[in-house]
Amino acid sequence: MAIKLLLNASKISQKEFEGSKPGYDALQVDSFLDIVIKDYETMEKYLIESEEEITTLKNKITLLTKNLSELEVKVSIYEKKLKDYSEANTNVENIDLLKRISALEKALAKLGVNPSLIEEK
Numbered sequence: 531m532a533i534k535l536l537l538n539a540s541k542i543s544q545k546e547f548e549g550s551k552p553g554y555d556a557l558q559v560d561s562f563l564d565i566v567i568k569d570y571e572t573m574e575k576y577l578i579e580s581e582e583e584i585t586t587l588k589n590k591i592t593l594l595t596k597n598l599s600e601l602e603v604k605v606s607i608y609e610k611k612l613k614d615y616s617e618a619n620t621n622v623e624n625i626d627l628l629k630r631i632s633a634l635e636k637a638l639a640k641l642g643v644n645p646s647l648i649e650e651k
Contacts, residue, residue, distance in 0.1 A: 535572060536565050537566060
C-alpha cells in the first residue's frame with residue numbers, strides 16, 4: 531500500500547506563517563497543524579496495517595514451514611517404501627527365475643541329461 535503524505539520534513543521545517551500582528555495568524559497555524567495531524571493519522575494507519583500484514587505473513591511462514599517439514603518426512607517414508615518395494619520386486623523376479631531354472635533342470639533330467647555336466651561356452 532503506497533501512502534500519500536501531504537507534508538515532508540522539508541515542508542514542515544520551512545513553513546512560514548504570515549503574522550497579522552506580532553505573532554502568527556491563528557487560522558494558518560490551525561490549518562497547517564490539521565495537515566500535520568492528517569499525515570500522522572495516515573502514518574499510524576499505515577503502520578497498523580503493515581504490522582497486521584507482517585503478523586499474517588509470519589503466521590503463513592510458520593504454517594508453510596511446518597507443512598514443509600511434514601512433507602519432507604512423508605517423502606522420506608515414501609522413498610524408503612519405494613526402495614523396499616524395488617528390493618522386494620527384485621526378490622520376486624529372482625524367485626521366478628529360480629523356479630524356471632528348476633523346471634528346466636527337471637525337464638532335462640527327464641530327458642536323461644545331467645544339467646550340472648553341461649558345459650558353458
